[in-house]
Amino acid sequence: MQIVIAGGGFAGCAAALQAARMGAKVILAERTDMLCGTGAVGGIMYNNGRYTAAGEMTAMGGGQLFFIIDQNIRHRNVEFFGQAHASLFDVAKTGAEIERTLRRAGVDIRLKTRIISVHHLWKNEGKQRLMAVKDQYGAVIEGDAFIDATGTGGPPSKCRGYGRGCVCCILRCPVFGGRVSLCDLCGIEEFSAKSQGKEGAISGSCSLMKDSLAPQIVKSLDEQGVAIIDIPKDLIEDHLALKACRQYALPEYATHIVLLDTGHAKMMAPWFPLEKLRKIPGLEWARYEDPYAGGEGNSVRLTASVLREDTLLVRGMENLFCAGEKTGNFVGHTEAIVTGVLAGYNAVRKAMGKSLWAYPQQTACGDAIRWIGQQMETEAGRREKYTFSGSVLFDRMKEKGLYTTDMGQIRQRVGMAGGENIFALMP
Template sequence: MPVAAKADVVVVGGGPGGFAAALQAARMGASVVLVEKFDMPGGVHTSGLQGAANEGVGGIHTELMARFEAAGYIYIATEETLPEWTGNPLSHYEKMKKPGDRFSRSSFNPEGAGSIMSAMLAEAGVEAMFGTAFLDVALNEYGDGIDAIIVANASGIQAIQGRIFIDGTGTSELVARAGAPFVRGGGPQPSGADWDGRHRPIPGGLLWTMSGVDFTKTAAHQKTAKDPTLAKLIAEADAAGDIPQGLYRPRMTGKGVYGEHYIGHPTLDMSPIEAPDSFILWQNVPYEWALHMDDDARDEARAKSALRGFIDAEAQFLRKYVPGFENAYLTNVGRYVGTRDGRHPLGEYIFSIDDAQQGRSFDDAVTSPMTKTFFWDGFKRHTFQVPYRCFLPKKIDNLLLTGASLSFSYETIFMVMRNFPWCTQTGEIAGFAAARSVEQGIGPKELQWDQPYF
C-alpha cells in the first residue's frame, strides 16, 4: 500500500478536539497530519451547523472566538433584536427564562468559521487532508501500538505512518479499529426508558437553518391566537395530512436527562443564528428508535433519510401554516447527523458522575478545579478535576483521546463534558501531550503529568 505521509503526530477527525490537538502539536514543533472526511475542520460545529459561540475559556478556544469575531462571523441576538424570545416555548436555549428577561445569544457562521479554522491549521504547518476518510489501522507486531492508519481519498487507499495518533473522530472510531476497549453508547437508562430491555443512546441530531423569518409576526400570532406552542396549527396541519408521524412527538417523561432534554419535539425547537431573520432548528433522532449511528451503517442511513424527511416536512409546514414563515426558505442542512452518545473508550481512568459529585482532585489533573452544572443529577453544580489518564486508552500505547472520545462514563459526557469549549480544551491538552512525548522520545503513557494545563 502506498504511504501517503509520515508524521510525528497523526490526528483523525478535525472537530473541535482534533482541530485543537493538531494545531497545538504543530505549534510546539511536531510534524502533524490531520485526516478529515469533510471539507473543513470544526466537526459538529461547522459541518454539523452547530454554531453556538461561547465565552472564551482560554487557549485556542479564546483565540478561535476572537478570530471569528475579527472576521465578522459572530452574530449576537439580544432582547432588542429579538423581543418576545425569552420564555418563548419555541426557543431552544431561552425558553426557561422569564418573558422580558435580558439575553445575549451569540453564534458563529459555521461556513465562515470552518474557513478560519482551516487557515489556522495551514498557518501552523499542519498537513490537513480534507476529503480523506479514515478506514482502519495497521498495528505493530505486539498489537499494542499503531504503526499506520489506512485512509481512502481521491488518490485511492493509502497508509499514513505516525509516532503518536490522536482519536478526534467524536465517536472513538480509531479506538474501535485499533481494538482498544470501549462500551457502546446507551448505558443503563433512567427509569422507564429501557422498558423493553434495549439500551438507547442519547439521541443524535441533524441541524438545519432557515432564513427570511419574520419572528415578530410569529410572536404576535402566538399571543393573539393563544397558541404559544403552535399546538393548534400543528393539529390543523396534522388533520390535513401535512405532518408525518413522529415529527412533533411528545417529550418522554421520566427521571434524569432524558425526561426533559432532547427527547421529542412537541413543537419547533429553534435559535437565532447568523442574521436577524435566520434560525437554526433541531431535528433529533426519535429516542424510541434506539439508533446507534456511530457503529451501525443501517442505523446511520435510517437516521439520515428520516431526519431529512422530517426537515423537509417541517419547512413545508412552517411556510404553509405559521405566520412569519411565509417567505422563509431552507438555507442549509448539516452535512451529518451528529452523535451524542457513541462509543465510550475505557481508558486508564474512567471519569464518572461520582468523581464530579465527590469533587475529586487528581495528581495528574489536566485543569485546575472546574465547576459545572450536571443535568444528570438534577442541575447540581460540582467542582472537580479530570485526570490525564482519561486521555489514555487501555491496550494501545501510542494513542491519545480527545473531544467526545475521552474515557468518560456516558452520564458525564452528556452535554456537560462534551461541549464545544471543553472539547477544544481537551484537544489542546492532547496536542500538548503528543508534542511533549515526541520531544522526549517517549509514549504518552510515560509522560509525567504534574501540573494542570488550564
C-alpha cells in the same frame, strides 16, 4: 515528531493546532471536504458553564480557537430558555478561518481522506502501540502518536439502526463514506449512550434557510439573534428525551420554536415535520438547510465512545489519544475544544517521552473530564449526556462553586492550580 489525527471537527482542529504550536509535524485527516464537523452547523458558544470552561482554556494558553470564533461572532449575550450570556458565531466564516489558521501553522490537512485500516500495531504485555495507519488511497501514514477525533455520529448503518435513517446531515456519509474509528481499528471496545432502552442520541438542532422565513422573523434574528415562536397545541412534537444536547431538553423547547442566528436560522429541535412546520405563522415557506430531511429526523450520535484516562490516553493503548465525543457522552463545541487541546498537548509529550498531564481538579475542565470518565465506567452514567451548558454537569459546576463569569476569578483559579499558560509553554 509526527502526530496523526483522524477527524477534523472542533476537537481534531484544536488538537492539530496545539500539537503544531509545540513543534510537531501534524497530519490531520478529515473524510469530508471541510473542517469543523457538526460545528459547521452549530454556532453557540459561552452559554452557561461554557463561559467558565472557555475562560479557563484562555488562562491556560489554549484559547486559540476561541479567539478565531470571537472574530466571527454575530450576536453576544443572547438569552433563551435555560441559557444565559450565549454568543452566536457565523458557522460559514468560522470554519474557513480555522482552516486558514491551521494551514498557516503548518498542519498538513488532508481533506476527503479517511483512515480505513491499521498498517502496523505493536503489541506487548496487554498494551498496544499504533505505529502506522493506511488511508483509502493506499497511503501508509506513520506516527509517533495518534489522536482519534472521529466523533460518534454515523455511519449510515447507525442512523438506520438507532434513528430514522440517513437524513443527509452535515456529516454527508453517503458522499464521503461513513465514519471510521481509529479506536475500533485497534480493537478497542466502544460503547453507546443509552436512554429509555435506545442506543445513541439524536442531534439536537436543525438549520432553516433564513430567506425562507417571514420578514418579521428575519428582523428579530438580525437584531436580537433569537426568535421564539409559539407552537399551536395540535402541532406540538415532543422528542425531548432523544436529544443529545440535554440543556435544550426543557419543556419550553417542545412548545416553542426557538431560532438562533448563526448565518442560517438554527432551530433548537432535532426534527420537526415540514408539513406541520409550515402551518406555524411566519414559517409557511420554511425550508431545511441542515439536515435536508430535517422534517423526518437527524443524525444519530453518541454510539462510539471509549474508556480513557484523565490525560485522554485511550485505555489499552500506549500512544493513541481521544478527543471530542469519543471521550464519553461529552457534548458541544467548547467541550470538543477542551478535550482536543489536551489530546494534542499529551500526544506531543508522549512522542517526546515525557510524562502526560491532566487538567487540575480545581478547574471546571479538570473536574468534568475526571468525573465524566468515572461516569462512563457505569451503566447509569452512560445514560446521561454531559455538557458545561446544562443538565447534570452544569448542576455539578454550580454545586462545587466552579461556575463563574468573572475572568479575574477564573485566571486566579487556574494560576493557583499551576495551569497558567501551560499550553503556551514548550514542554
